Amino acid sequence: MKHSVKIASILTMILFFGCSSENNSGGNQPPKQYKYLALGDSYTIGQSVCETCRFPAQLKDSIQKYLNPNDSFLVKIIAQTGWKTYDLKAAIAAENLSNDYDLVTLLIGVNNQYQHKPFSIYEQEFPELVNTAIQKAKGDRKNVIVVSIPDYAFTPFGQGNIAISEEIFEYNEFARNYCQSNNVTFVHITDITRMGLQQPELVASDGLHPSTLAYSKFVERILPQARMKIAD
Template sequence: MSGRASPTWLALGDSYTIGEAVPLHLRWPHQLTRQLGFCNPQYVATTGWTTRDLLDAITEAIFTPPYTWVSLLIGVNNQYQGLDFSLYRPEFTELLEFAIAQTTNARHVLVLSIPDYSVTSFAQDKDPAKIQREIEQYNQVNRQIAEEYGVRYCDITPISQQATDDPSLIADDGLHPSGKMYQLWGEKVKNTVRF
C-alpha cells in the first residue's frame, strides 16, 4: 500500500457497533480494521439508538467519503422498545441507501444481522421466546433488503446464540457481547467478505 492512503471504515449502528461494556480496542470494527491494516474506524453509533435515531444522527455527523467499507448493524432497539415493526423496513432502507452513497461500490457495504440477546441473563425475565421470534422477523427484513441492494450480508446471530453454552461470550453487564464474541464476529465478517 505504499504511496496510497490506508483503507477506511465507516461503522454505523448502536451498542453492538460501539461495543458497549468493552474497551475501544475490543469493539469488532476496531479489532477487524486493525487486523486488515485499515485506519481506525469512524463510528456513528450510540447505545440505545433505533433506526430513526441513526437517521437523525447522520444528518448531524461529518463524513469524508468515499469510505473503503461501510458497515450497518441496527434494529435491536426498535425491537426492545416495542416500536411499530412496519417502521423498520423504510427506515432501514433509507439507512442502507445512505451507506451505499458513502462508498464507491455497493459490494463494499456490509449489513450485519441483529444478535439474539434472548440468550443473555438480562433477557431471562423478559420473555426470551418472544425476543428471539421478533429478532428473527427483523433479520428477515434486513437480509431481504441487503439482497435487493446487492450489498454483503453477514449473519452473526448464530454466534450470539452460542452464549447459551459459553457465558464468556457476554460482557460483565450480562447483556452485551464480550471482546471474545466480537472477535468471532470479526472472523465471520472476514470469511464473508474475503478482503
C-alpha cells in the same frame, strides 16, 4: 567460447533487470489510506467492552495485518447505546461525512425491537440507512456490509425468552431479504450470540451485550468479506 560469453552476459542482464523490477514493485509503492465507517448502536460502539475490543476495532486490527506496513486504516464510528433506526439517521445527518469510505458496516434494529416500536418503522428506515451507507461508500454497494442483529434472548438479561428470538428473527429476515434483493453483503452472526447461555464467556459483564470474545467471532465472519472489499 565467444558464444558462451555472450549467453552469459545476456543471462546476467536478465537477472539484474528482473531483480530490479521485483524490488521496485515491492519497495516503492506509495502508502494507501483506507477509510472505514461503522454505523450502528450498542453492538457497534461496544457497550461494556473496551474501545479496542468492539468489533470495528478488532476488524481494523485484523485487516491491517494484510496491508503494507506504510498503509493506514482509519475508523469512524457513529453509534450509541439505545439508538433506533431514526436515531442513527439523525446522527448521520448531523455529521459532515464524506462519501469516500472504502468500507461501511451497518448493524441496527435491536432497539426498535426492544422498545416495541412499530415494525413498519424498520421496514421504512432500514432501506434508507442502507442507501445512506452506499452513498458514503463511494456510491458502491459492494463496499457495504450489513451485519445481522444479535439475539439477546440468550443472555442472563434475556433469560431465553422465545418471544425476543422470534422478533429478532423477523428483523433479521427483513434485512437479509432486502440485502439479497439489492446485492448488498449480509453477514449472519446471530447464531454466535445464541450460544450465550451455554457459553457465558460470550456475554459481557453487564449480562446483556456481547463480550470481546463474541466480537472476535463476529470479526472472523466479517473479515473475509471486508478484505475483498478493501482489495477492490
